[in-house]
Structure formats: structure tokens, C-alpha cells
Amino acid sequence: MEDNVLSFDNASTKEVKRSKRQNIPIATSNPYDARTSPADILQFLPPDGTMFGLYSDPYARMAYYMPKNGNGSARYWLESRLQEHSFTENELKLISFLSEHRCASKAQITKAIFTEKDNAYKIRDFLQKCHNRGIISAFSWLSPCDNGRKKPLIYGLTHIGAEAAEYLFQKKLPKDFKFQAVQFPPGLGPSMKTFYHYLVANELYCHLVAADRIVKWEKEPRIHLSDQSYFKPHFVAEVIKDAGELKTLWIEVVRIEEGWYENTIKRFIYMQNALLKLPKELLPSRIFMIADCDSRIPILNALAEEYVPDGVIRFTTDERLAGDWNEQTFVLCGPDGELLGSPIPFLFKDSPGMTASEYLAQQTIQFDDEFEDF
Missing domain, CATH: 1.10.10.10 (Winged helix-like DNA-binding domain superfamily/Winged helix DNA-binding domain)
Incomplete structure (x- = not known):
């Protein structure tokens, strides 16, 4: 689900990326049976050596x-x-x-x-x-x-x-x-890789439905930019906080596979370019980034700080979305890499404010009688 529409000359950053790539934390122990584990499993496991998340096993x-x-x-x-x-x-x-x-x-x-x-x-x-x-x-x-x-x-x-x-x-x-x-x-x-993107995004979507906050959901919509190029977020949600308060969310799914680090940098560069070329009223209120595990979030946060400085990003994981939503469902990184809860109260069930059902119920149709009466 990678956007290849925009092109950049990355020659000047190749050496920087290569040097940083060598410093990416990787797992040093394998929690699975060594007799059946793939030889390269340490490259893809969560950095803390725990098992793969719900929708993140690259070998499935x-x-x-x-x-x-x-x-x-x-x-x-x-x-x-x-x-x-x-x-x-x-x-x-x-x-x-x-x-x-x-x-x-x-x-x-x-x-x-x-x-x-x-x-x-x-x-x-x-x-x-x-x-x-x-x-x-x-x-x-x-x-x-x-x-x-x-x-x-x-x-x-x-x-x-x-x-x-x-x-x-x-x-x-x-x-x-x-x-x-x-x-x-x-x-x-x-491979289950492409299915995982939808399944983990569905965890977010289905909660928004249950909380009665989702007004619109799109997969890879084309966001047109001021220079006639465009950017396609993985998913876009329009949610309602209250009457007259519709918020746009971009949802990005990060799964770990060969080349994931370089591809994430490239994706972030595209995203920053889009944020700079959108009018203020079309900017997303938040960018939700769904990581495969908690220990991957500090790595993604460091990349986001460098390559998407204008994005308001909150992180989450498969397990955080699939569980009961609370103040730790969405997190941001503290200065020492610790994960700090960043709750979004109106997305909790039974929160005050106009719901999606109430908003959509206002949309009615007045039919004209198309049959002439003699």
C-alpha cells in the first residue's frame, strides 16, 4: 500500500539512511521454537524479543x-x-x-x-x-x-x-x-501481509462504529495537493466530536518486512510533502500510526520527528486497538522513549456530543411525485 506517485531525489540522504539503518534495535532472542523458526526471524521480531503481534507475523x-x-x-x-x-x-x-x-x-x-x-x-x-x-x-x-x-x-x-x-x-x-x-x-x-493491513485498520473502524463516531471511511483516497500532485493515506476516517465539529484522521499501518525501514522513511517524506501542500482546513486533526508492537514505537517516533515534523501523530498497536479502549489505547513517546497515554475522550463510547447517528439522521430526502395525476 505504498504511494509511488510523488518522486524525490533521495541520493543525498542514502548514506544517512544507510548509517542509521545499522543502528536500528533488533531482537537478540527468539521466543519461538528454534527448530522451526526461519533463519532471519530476528530481523523482523519486535525489538524486545517478544512474539509477533496479532496481525503482524510476516511468515503467515x-x-x-x-x-x-x-x-x-x-x-x-x-x-x-x-x-x-x-x-x-x-x-x-x-x-x-x-x-x-x-x-x-x-x-x-x-x-x-x-x-x-x-x-x-x-x-x-x-x-x-x-x-x-x-x-x-x-x-x-x-x-x-x-x-x-x-x-x-x-x-x-x-x-x-x-x-x-x-x-x-x-x-x-x-x-x-x-x-x-x-x-x-x-x-x-x-501471504497474509496485505490482509493484515485491512484487519488491523478494521479494529479501529469497528470501535468507531461501536462508539457511534464514524461518519465516513475511505481506503487510499486521493488527496489532491496544491502542486497538482496527490497523496494517498492508507485509510481516512471522518469522525464527529459534536455538532459542527467533524475531524479528519489519517490512518497509517506499519508492518515489518524486508526493506520496511527505508520504505517507512520514503512514506514519511511523501506525507510531510502532502502536509505542506494542503490548505489548513484539509489537514488531518491526527495521524494514527498502527505499529506492530510497543517496542517498535520509539523507532517510528524518531523517524516521524525527523521526516514528518508537521504531523500530529499518535501511535497504537494491534493489541491496544483490539482490547478495551482506555487512556493507553493511543500513545506518544516521551523524551526517554517511554510511552505516554494520549487519550482522545470523544472517541470513547457514551462520550457527550452529537453522535454519527444523530448527524446522519439530519440528512433527509424530499421526493417529488414523478407520476402525473389525471
Whole structure:
């Protein structure tokens, strides 16, 4: 998800980057079984030597769950729903959500389209029915780095589910939003890296839905700059604090892979360029940077201070977003690298101020009668 639109002559900074690269803290111990760990694992582990975060294992590969489910019923389901105009409300919500967010866990789907009053068994049964009908595929991941914990099932639209989304919501889905379930031979499943970007961003989005603060969410929107170039944040959220107070958030996801440090510097240079070329009213109120772990945040903070001095950045991680939100969900770095809580009170559930539901409810339509009466 890297923006290659803007180009810079980085020749003068190559030596600086190379010298700093040698000083990046890396893990010195491996928490996983040494007999199955990849040889280069220390380069990607959290610097403090802990295990990979929830959505950050660079060696993970997709594995579908019950890949033949729904093979004979998906087309029939779609044709009958179209002919009878009988899509259920939950089907519409699920198809819409996955058509925008690519894939999601059961916990994320629960927050995004159900309410606290909905029974957990009802939600489970609904997802099972959708899987059996061939609307959605289910998958998880395999990795040589086993942490002993159960991995969540992740859901995405099948080709039939995507076709339904295109009929219903009048849009063309990207190819990588359509999941074709198969039984991959060992080691041949797609890398989970690109899915992780969506999954970790979904943790933020789903909380904003549950807190009733999200007005708009976009993936890689094109932000036009004053010099006719543009910048594409990974995600952009428009949230409401109160009546007349809409705030724009840029969300950036940092995952650790080969070349991540240099790519992060390049990304930060693009971001600073965008901030300098945007009018004040279009600047983001905050830039949320989702790191893979707490011990990576001081490294990212040092880069941000150097390359994005005009950005108001707050850091978080997979685990901080997936847990109960509190004053430590978002942090900034102190002078000695310590992580200091930086709470954003209006994003907490039941905070005062106009909610997204109240804001959107003000948008009504007055229909003209198009039929002439004789």
C-alpha cells in the first residue's frame, strides 16, 4: 500500500539512511521454537524479543476453512434473492461491510453490523449460514511461528458474494476483494501481509462504529495537493466530536518486512510533502500510526520527528486497538522513549456530543411525485 506517485531525489540522504539503518534495535532472542523458526526471524521480531503481534507475523500464509462449502448453492441463493427482492437486513449489512473492508474477523463483524443486544449464538449461526450458502469464504493462517493461541477465522466475499455487492451497491469490486476458496498445498497459500493491513485498520473502524463516531471511511483516497500532485493515506476516517465539529484522521499501518525501514522513511517524506501542500482546513486533526508492537514505537517516533515534523501523530498497536479502549489505547513517546497515554475522550463510547447517528439522521430526502395525476 505504498504511494509511488510523488518522486524525490533521495541520493543525498542514502548514506544517512544507510548509517542509521545499522543502528536500528533488533531482537537478540527468539521466543519461538528454534527448530522451526526461519533463519532471519530476528530481523523482523519486535525489538524486545517478544512474539509477533496479532496481525503482524510476516511468515503467515492463508489457509481456507472448509473451502468446498457453498459450492452448489451460491448461484441459487443469489438468483432467488434477486428475483424475490428478499435480501435480509443482515445480509445487506454484511455484504456492504465486506465490500468496503475486504475481510474481517467475527469480532469485527459483530461490532460493525450487530448491536450489543444481538445474541452471540445468533451471530455465529448467521455467519455459518452465509458460509454454507457460498456468500462468504472463511480462512485463517499457518505459520512456522506458533504462539500456541487459537487464530480467528477471517471472512471475505466469494465471487457470488461480490457479484451480489455489485448488483446491490452499483460498484465494481477490486479483484483482490473476491475470495476463491481452495485447499492450498503446504506453503503455497498467499501471504497474509496485505490482509493484515485491512484487519488491523478494521479494529479501529469497528470501535468507531461501536462508539457511534464514524461518519465516513475511505481506503487510499486521493488527496489532491496544491502542486497538482496527490497523496494517498492508507485509510481516512471522518469522525464527529459534536455538532459542527467533524475531524479528519489519517490512518497509517506499519508492518515489518524486508526493506520496511527505508520504505517507512520514503512514506514519511511523501506525507510531510502532502502536509505542506494542503490548505489548513484539509489537514488531518491526527495521524494514527498502527505499529506492530510497543517496542517498535520509539523507532517510528524518531523517524516521524525527523521526516514528518508537521504531523500530529499518535501511535497504537494491534493489541491496544483490539482490547478495551482506555487512556493507553493511543500513545506518544516521551523524551526517554517511554510511552505516554494520549487519550482522545470523544472517541470513547457514551462520550457527550452529537453522535454519527444523530448527524446522519439530519440528512433527509424530499421526493417529488414523478407520476402525473389525471
